Amino acid sequence: MIWIDTLVQGVLLGGLYALFAAGLSLVFGIMRLVNLAHGDLIVMGAYLILVLVTLLGLSPFVALLIAMPLMFALGWVLQKFLLNRTLGDDILPPLLVTFGLSIVLQNALLEGFSADSQRLPTDALTTASMSLGPVTVGVMPLLTFASAIVVIVGLNQLFYRTSLGRAFRATSDDAVTASLMGIKPANIFATATGLALVIVAIAALYLGLRANFDPSVGPARLIYAFEAVIIGGLGSLWGTLIGGIFIGVAQTVGAAINPEWQILSGHLAFLAVLLVRPRGLFPRAHD
């Protein structure tokens, strides 16, 4: 019975990792950019929600509604004025600029909020749990998992049902030809990063509700997100969810054997997939 419980907790944890990863996957899919500051942006989002909660006395969920447009604006500006300048054939500039950004963000957060652990306030709803047949699950992890599904369904709808999604796909396939059709790749990229940061804000909410956070935890979130994306296969959003679940289950199973092995077993599971399926479980046809 304890194993079923472990598995279910692992799957639900995977929802959180899929939320971490969805923004990374979106940005990579559209502009082949890997943002090494992604994890630190999640942590920054958590601090933003925390500030809104403390200053305005809002519920974290209401604070998220305010944080989302702010994060969109930040992402748009970041892409338009900084990251777009790094795109090109050379892989060094985007890597080194986003790595620099990661260090800058970490230290700016450290300066602003100190190294103390913080947590978003929880209420009766977020700490409640319910019985699902043989296992008891928290409402919070369930909500996290549901949000991950909603985000992925939403992104897929956006990609395949809207004109913005068509512009995303066209720019991703061939930015030059897309620009002949009246699309401005620079703005499309900016919108995509804005959207990615909206998802980052959602991920940040659940990060802050689930556990303590401090300015130094960003890189580990980036690594989990990265593992989920690679396991799922580049460019596949549903694959990213499966990848997140894979890491989540590996971590909870590892932790059930020995609490010190939680993180390590996630990494080892990732390396195992890399060994057997270097292109991930659900690779796209090209790239």
Next chain:
Amino acid sequence: MNTYVVETRTRASNVTAILGMALVIALILLPLYAGRSTIQDMFFILTMLVLAQFWNLLAGYGGLVSIGQQAFVGMGAYALFGGVILAGMDPVPAILLSGVSALVIAIPTAFFAFRLQGAYFAIGTWVIAEVFRLLLAQWKTLGGGTGTSLPRSATKDMWFVDAIKALLDVKTSAARDILAYWLALLLALATIGGIYWLLRTRRGLALAAVRDNTEAAKSVGVDAGRMKWMVFLTSAFGTGLAGGLIYMQKARISPDAAFSVTDWTAYVIFIVVIGGIGTIEGPILGVLIFFALQSLLADFGSWYLLSLGVLAIAIMLIAPRGIWGLISERTGLQLFPIRRRLKGGQLDNLED
């Protein structure tokens, strides 16, 4: 007679060679006229320079951007501690064990990481470094997660320490610092010399060709895959040696410090980017700027790293070849020239 000569030397490089000799002699003799804190600062500068040169070899010449160099620093450090504590080795020869251990773990690391491209390679190396950190934190005889110190008996009777004490008339602790400094100087000179030599050989030419255009390089018979392995393993070995040396001097280790991504990779990347990636001069200039900034801003805590990050971003956007790149562009100065120029033969005769 029409004799063609292929030359890489320039007048600047000849002057550099002479000035460099003088500088090396001055550095060797430094313990005679400098205080202990200067020796320690120089040790820090030289070891960071070694790490920077090897990261530059990987990223600047090999096109392999690794964020996992702390794996090799940490492994080198732990190999030294393991050799001394478990096998009773002297710390000085144990540094070689550091290099070899880093080389050994670099083989599986490369095997996994080479399955990933570009940015994913970067994060992949980082994940693997994390794996090694977490594994070594499980090694209870070497202190587990909290770490351990080198036993006093081992550090007291280290090779050469007595000789240095007698020679320079200093205390044991100062003699240890001087020994570490001389070893760091030796390692730095061997690194710069070795990389310069490598870049001037056929292999170096092949390496530059792979970096500039992999497909074109393959078409003229360069084995791009083998070049990548060679560069990755070489830089792991050198980084491991530096890791062992750094922790021989610190004499205290913990997994979080030895595998710190900030200390052993972020700083190193900033040094190379600010100084000038893809040149030998760049990391030398970069480490001096880095040290100057650190001395200036040491009291400001996180502002220091913050400004270093901003500076690196600005340089990457405005002057992607770094500060040395700017100097070199303006003046045409090359202290370690690797460009081959054709001299003599008919062209010169036509001019006559």
